[in-house]
Amino acid sequence: MTATMRVGIDLGGTKIAGAALAADGRALAEDRAPAPRHDYAATIEAVSEMVAHLEAAAGAKGSVGIGMPGSLSPRTGLVQNANSTWLNGRPFQHDLEAHLARPLRLANDANCFALSEAVDGAGAGTRSVFGVILGTGCGGGLVFEGKLIDGPRGIGGEWGHNPLPRPQDDEHPGPPCWCGRAGCMETWVSGPGLEADHARATGEHLPAETIAARARSGDAAARATLDRHAHRLARGLASVVNVFDPDLIVLGGGLSKLTHLYDVLPALVAPHVFADTPDVVIKPPRWGDAGGVRGAAWLWGVPS
Numbered sequence: 001m002t003a004t005m006r007v008g009i010d011l012g013g014t015k016i017a018g019a020a021l022a023a024d025g026r027a028l029a030e031d032r033a034p035a036p037r038h039d040y041a042a043t044i045e046a047v048s049e050m051v052a053h054l055e056a057a058a059g060a061k062g063s064v065g066i067g068m069p070g071s072l073s074p075r076t077g078l079v080q081n082a083n084s085t086w087l088n089g090r091p092f093q094h095d096l097e098a099h100l101a102r103p104l105r106l107a108n109d110a111n112c113f114a115l116s117e118a119v120d121g122a123g124a125g126t127r128s129v130f131g132v133i134l135g136t137g138c139g140g141g142l143v144f145e146g147k148l149i150d151g152p153r154g155i156g157g158e159w160g161h162n163p164l165p166r167p168q169d170d171e172h173p174g175p176p177c178w179c180g181r182a183g184c185m186e187t188w189v190s191g192p193g194l195e196a197d198h199a200r201a202t203g204e205h206l207p208a209e210t211i212a213a214r215a216r217s218g219d220a221a222a223r224a225t226l227d228r229h230a231h232r233l234a235r236g237l238a239s240v241v242n243v244f245d246p247d248l249i250v251l252g253g254g255l256s257k258l259t260h261l262y263d264v265l266p267a268l269v270a271p272h273v274f275a276d277t278p279d280v281v282i283k284p285p286r287w288g289d290a291g292g293v294r295g296a297a298w299l300w301g302v303p304s
């Protein structure tokens, strides 16, 4: 067991989650901590500490895989595209490897999530999965026949900074995005995107969960916000379906808990899908919040 123990770390915008997994995928130890914000050195320190805690709790040393915001540029090795912007341009892998004195494998957090759900989650037994993170940001990962699709730029599955398709008059150019563009999918369909849209419409700044709870109790403005959000999400998802044609879309991140999405999305996606059978299967994650951690651990090999 000790030879094949795998540590997975999911570094998010606000929290770090980690687990030490046995070869069969069982969790031997788990840990959570707040993610340091706007502090690169503290981020390195916090991830290293969590690995040490997990290995001490599990009583063994393992391989370490890390799911991170953004990705490593294959050309420069530096972080790109992280909405935890203090990581961008930094040699994160190099610095973490120096700290932990061993080789590491890192991948985009949405890629880790997609891998976990494709291997033994909601997508088990299917050929192709599009894993979507709707959280602080909007990410995505593509898995085909059990393997992540990534290319020369390290951005496979990144749909969050595509523009909103078929924008209506009041959706163009769209809100400014941290990436420098305007109207990115992320500015509409992430948690903060949904909250900002509700605030623009009502003047009220509320967390997404409160907006969802109000919608359930019949609040018309909250229902309208969720309705706009679902229509926009559907248009964005359809554009990925038209390129990748996945067997299954799995939603992850905080907004994947909005259960109405699984009811309303298939019918909203269908009119935008270029096929005579436009039905698209959209599922919640089997592993909930743990998918990112599991997928990160399996960057060193999936369970046998």
Ligand SMILES: [Zn+2]
Pocket: 160, 161, 177, 178, 179, 180, 181, 184, 186
């Ligand atoms: Zn953007």
